[in-house]
Amino acid sequence: MLDLIIRNGTIVDGTGMPGYLGDVGIKDGKIVASGSISETASLEIDAVGKTVSPGFIDPHTHFDAQLLWDGRAKPAIEHGITTIVPGNCSLSLAPLRAKHRMKLVGMFNQIEEMPIKAFEEGVEWDWETFEEFLTRIKKDLTINVAPLVGHSVLRLWVMGDDSMQRTANEEELGRMQDLLRECLRNGAIGMSTSFVDMDETLQPVPSRYADQQELHALCEVLGEFNRVLQIVHEFYDADITLARIDQLAEISLKYKITTTFSPLFVNVTANDSVNRVMARVDEQFKRGARVWPQVQTRPIDISFCFEVPSLLFIRLPSWYQIMRFGSHDDIKAAFKDEGKRKQLVAEAKTMSPIWDGLVLRQVDSDANQHFVGKTLAEIAATRNTSTIDTMIDLSIEEDLQAHFLSLNMGHTDNDAVGNLLTNPRVHLGASDGGAHILSFSTYGDTGYLFSQFVRNCKALTVEEAVKKITLDTANIWGMNNRGLLHPGYAADVTIFDAEQIDRGEEYYVQDVPGGGSRYVRDSVGIDTVIIGGEIAYRQGEYTKSAIGSIIPGA
Amino acid sequence: MDDDIETYLSYLGLLRIIRRKKRMATIKATRTSIFPKGGDTWESIALRELPDMASKEAISILQSWNLHVFMRPAAAKDSTRAGNPILPSDVIFVAPPQA
Ligand SMILES: [Zn+2]
Numbered sequence: 001m002l003d004l005i006i007r008n009g010t011i012v013d014g015t016g017m018p019g020y021l022g023d024v025g026i027k028d029g030k031i032v033a034s035g036s037i038s039e040t041a042s043l044e045i046d047a048v049g050k051t052v053s054p055g056f057i058d059p060h061t062h063f064d065a066q067l068l069w070d071g072r073a074k075p076a077i078e079h080g081i082t083t084i085v086p087g088n089c090s091l092s093l094a095p096l097r098a099k100h101r102m103k104l105v106g107m108f109n110q111i112e113e114m115p116i117k118a119f120e121e122g123v124e125w126d127w128e129t130f131e132e133f134l135t136r137i138k139k140d141l142t143i144n145v146a147p148l149v150g151h152s153v154l155r156l157w158v159m160g161d162d163s164m165q166r167t168a169n170e171e172e173l174g175r176m177q178d179l180l181r182e183c184l185r186n187g188a189i190g191m192s193t194s195f196v197d198m199d200e201t202l203q204p205v206p207s208r209y210a211d212q213q214e215l216h217a218l219c220e221v222l223g224e225f226n227r228v229l230q231i232v233h234e235f236y237d238a239d240i241t242l243a244r245i246d247q248l249a250e251i252s253l254k255y256k257i258t259t260t261f262s263p264l265f266v267n268v269t270a271n272d273s274v275n276r277v278m279a280r281v282d283e284q285f286k287r288g289a290r291v292w293p294q295v296q297t298r299p300i301d302i303s304f305c306f307e308v309p310s311l312l313f314i315r316l317p318s319w320y321q322i323m324r325f326g327s328h329d330d331i332k333a334a335f336k337d338e339g340k341r342k343q344l345v346a347e348a349k350t351m352s353p354i355w356d357g358l359v360l361r362q363v364d365s366d367a368n369q370h371f372v373g374k375t376l377a378e379i380a381a382t383r384n385t386s387t388i389d390t391m392i393d394l395s396i397e398e399d400l401q402a403h404f405l406s407l408n409m410g411h412t413d414n415d416a417v418g419n420l421l422t423n424p425r426v427h428l429g430a431s432d433g434g435a436h437i438l439s440f441s442t443y444g445d446t447g448y449l450f451s452q453f454v455r456n457c458k459a460l461t462v463e464e465a466v467k468k469i470t471l472d473t474a475n476i477w478g479m480n481n482r483g484l485l486h487p488g489y490a491a492d493v494t495i496f497d498a499e500q501i502d503r504g505e506e507y508y509v510q511d512v513p514g515g516g517s518r519y520v521r522d523s524v525g526i527d528t529v530i531i532g533g534e535i536a537y538r539q540g541e542y543t544k545s546a547i548g549s550i551i552p553g554a
Numbered sequence: 555m556d557d558d559i560e561t562y563l564s565y566l567g568l569l570r571i572i573r574r575k576k577r578m579a580t581i582k583a584t585r586t587s588i589f590p591k592g593g594d595t596w597e598s599i600a601l602r603e604l605p606d607m608a609s610k611e612a613i614s615i616l617q618s619w620n621l622h623v624f625m626r627p628a629a630a631k632d633s634t635r636a637g638n639p640i641l642p643s644d645v646i647f648v649a650p651p652q653a
Contacts, residue, residue: 165634167592167642195643203630204641211642212589234622234645243587243645283581 002027002041003533009047009495013485014054016467024052026491029533034485047495050527051462054470054483055082055492056446059427060230060262060294062086062112062435064093064147069122069513071140072542075443076433079503079523082492082531083482083551084433087148088262089232090194090207094133094149095157095179101125104153106200112435113308115516122513130183134550141548142536144492146479148230149183151193151218155206163206164199173217180221187550189477190228191218195244197232216251223255228477231261238273245280249289258476262294263430266416274420281425292427292476295420297449300409301440303361303506303519306331306400308438312354318347328400335392348388354406355387360394362403362508368394376404403508414452418459421449421468427476428468437518444503444521451502462498479551490549491533500525586649595638603648619647
């Protein structure tokens with residue numbers, strides 16, 4: 001007698017081989033049979049007309065904070081994701097001394113746009129070590145978590161304030177190595193570092209003060225445990241990216257570890273840069289190095305309102321300054337002040353083409369409802385004013401609660417992106433799930449993979465797409481016994497309608513502790529999600545029974 | 555005829571070995587860059603990497619090759635790095651972009 005049998009679905013097993021009609025049997029959290037199963041089970045799921053695949057794995061997320069109040073990492077599971085990798089880009093929530101908590105909250109707020117209030121009201125700070133943090137999130141965990149430990153927090157633990165001042169000395173290097181060893185021993189899947197991020201005072205994060213010697217010392221430890229190095233690099237510049245690829249390749253070859261860098265975007269104006277990057281990746285793979293570029297499926301869309309600082313304004317210092325450091329009233333006052341407004345308008349003109357195409361996506365007042373869905377250029381024409389002035393006026397009228405959407409800011413060339421996704425040396429997934437919650441929805445990239453690149457562009461088959469986000473990801477990260485529907489593998493399973501699977505429309509929802517909001521997307525076409533042999537989500541409903549694991553596990 | 559085939563085959567084998575050696579040993583040259591040493595400044599990098607150039611000229615050419623560092627807001631006044639935007643983890647180009 002088995003625990004669960006999924007009957008008569010099209011089994012797309014993760015290998016990339018053609019799907020076939022059959023049953024999948026589960027017992028004690030593991031796949032025990034596939035094909036024809038004559039046994040019975042205490043629970044059977046009818047999957048006629050559906051595709052049955054291994055659970056999807058999202059390798060680039062920042063769900064660290066959310067896991068403290070939501071062990072499902074909503075809405076990841078309903079998009080078919082059964083395993084997430086948090087702790088990317090040099091930031092994790094452990095190990096962290098009590099006295100450094102607010103420093104790290106500042107960094108999370110700046111880099112991942114996680115509201116400070118959410119930490120104040122949603123988080124009971126009852127951990128310091130990595131082990132204590134994992135114990136804490138395991139109390140109520142549905143999704144599997146393969147956590148990275150952040151280089152910046154290792155530095156902060158060992159060096160305190162000096163972590164943002166200088167390189168480490170020999171003694172500090174030794175302590176950082178020991179600390180990393182302890183994290184890896186307790187279940188970290190690797191370490192993340194950043195060469196670009198800034199803290200809340202716009203100073204470089206601690207990892208950027210590390211020299212080569214320090215990075216190598218830490219990667220030597222990753223080698224001892226055969227674990228992964230993730231970096232976020234200067235993705236806006238191809239020459240620097242090539243230098244980073246070479247740096248990672250040397251590390252990969254020397255310590256025999258997997259490295260991965262993110263993000264890699266297709267840039268329409270500099271299309272050649274992706275080709276140069278991939279040519280270098282190819283060269284380094286041929287030498288035996290493992291240097292995986294992470295590519296996301298979705299185009300870059302940015303949503304914003306003036307209540308919170310937005311990435312879109314990062315190149316406009318006067319705007320960013322007031323959004324980042326000004327209060328609600330300061331921002332409104334600046335908009336109303338004639339001189340200040342003139343300066344803002346002049347500065348915004350340097351990015352002129354963007355504003356015309358902005359779409360008004362949400363307002364509170366009845367008076368402006370009829371503008372929702374229109375571009376600023378269209379609204380400006382009816383109001384006889386400029387687009388930038390329209391954006392400012394609407395924001396004043398809506399008490400800063402006018403939401404704008406900038407569509408297709410990059411990574412929009414579907415043929416080029418599709419082509420890139422099919423490359424066997426491209427690692428699919430840089431969703432940033434759980435981060436940038438005030439700029440765009442970081443959920444639904446897997447649905448978009450199928451709707452856009454399987455059904456629409458036909459760049460990949462269903463089988464190839466499934467392999468990319470299951471077995472390939474598990475292999476790259478060394479997640480043993482995940483990513484295949486073969487006997488002995490963990491019973492993480494996603495059942496979906498291959499003709500329907502998609503991401504839903506983006507919307508703004510207030511569900512972050514402390515009264516915070518975020519942009520999310522529902523899933524389309526996902527029927528059932530099974531984690532560790534238990535149903536975590538079925539036909540629109542979450543259940544309580546599934547328990548997530550820590551991968552690789554303590 | 556047999557000799558010819560033998561020569562031809564060994565030639566093929568040789569070619570294969572040469573090809574493999576080439577693949578292992580050479581990797582296309584990209585734009586030359588360095589990682590800074592502890593406490594490096596524009597001046598110290600210029601002195602070390604562009605020794606044949608007058609210091610002032612070398613510094614300004616280095617800065618123009620490394621706008622990603624040069625244009626960065628300088629460190630806070632009370633920082634030990636005050637006045638020096640270079641970070642130990644930076645990539646610093648010591649050659650112009652390749653044509
Ligand atoms: Zn990230």
